[in-house]
Amino acid sequence: MEYKLPDLPYEENALEPVISAQTVSFHYGKHTRGYIETLNRLVADTEFSDMPLERIISSADGAIYNNAAQAWNHVFYFEQFCKGGNGDIDGKLKTAVEKAFGSTIAFKDMFVAAGNSIFGSGWVWLASDKAGNLHIEKCGNAGNPVVKGLLPLLAFDVWEHAYYIDYRNRRAEHLNALWEIVDWRVINNRHDKVLNG
Numbered sequence: 001m002e003y004k005l006p007d008l009p010y011e012e013n014a015l016e017p018v019i020s021a022q023t024v025s026f027h028y029g030k031h032t033r034g035y036i037e038t039l040n041r042l043v044a045d046t047e048f049s050d051m052p053l054e055r056i057i058s059s060a061d062g063a064i065y066n067n068a069a070q071a072w073n074h075v076f077y078f079e080q081f082c083k084g085g086n087g088d089i090d091g092k093l094k095t096a097v098e099k100a101f102g103s104t105i106a107f108k109d110m111f112v113a114a115g116n117s118i119f120g121s122g123w124v125w126l127a128s129d130k131a132g133n134l135h136i137e138k139c140g141n142a143g144n145p146v147v148k149g150l151l152p153l154l155a156f157d158v159w160e161h162a163y164y165i166d167y168r169n170r171r172a173e174h175l176n177a178l179w180e181i182v183d184w185r186v187i188n189n190r191h192d193k194v195l196n197g
C-alpha cells in the first residue's frame with residue numbers, strides 16, 4: 001500500500017494573510033509530500049508496509065516513526081484550518097476546555113505559551129485522555145501524543161518551516177495569528193468522536 005498526500009481542502013492562498021500561499025506551497029507541497037514519499041521508501045517490504053499510520057506511530061521508532069508521525073501530523077494540521085476561520089470553541093468542547101483551563105481565552109494563551117516555549121522544532125497539541133480530560137502537550141520534533149494514549153484534537157506546528165517565510169523568527173506572533181483560521185467545526189467533530197469512543 002502506498003501512502004498518498006491528500007488534496008488540501010482549500011486553495012493554497014485561502015489562509016492568507018495568516019499563512020501565505022508560498023508557505024502552504026512549501027509546507028504542504030514539499031515538506032509534507034517529502035515525509036510521505038520518504039515513508040513509502042522506508043516501509044517498502046517491511047512489517048510496516050500495510051499498517052495504518054496510527055499503528056506505525058505507536059509501534060515504530062527511528063526514521064520510520066519520524067516520517068510516519070510527520071505525515072500524520074501535517075495532514076491533521078492542514079485539515080483544521082479554513083479561509084477566515086469558522087466558529088469558536090463551543091458546546092461540549094467548551095465545557096471541557098473551561099474545566100481544564102478555566103476559560104477559552106486562558107486556554108488559547110496557555111496553548112500559545114506552551115508552543116512558544118518548545119526549544120527547537122516540535123508541536124503543541126490539545127489532546128483528550130480516555131476519560132475526556134483535556135491536556136496541552138508539548139512534543140519535540142515529530143512527537144505525537146498518540147504514543148501516550150492521548151487523542152489529538154488540535155495541533156500547532158512550531159518547526160521554523162511553518163512560519164519563517166511569513167514571520168521570520170516571530171513564532172509567538174505566528175501562533176497567535178493561527179486562531180483566526182481555525183475551523184472549529186473540525187475540532188468540535190474530533191472532540192465528538194472522542195466522546196463517542
Ligand code: MN
Nearest residue numbers: 157159161162
Ligand atoms: Mn511542518
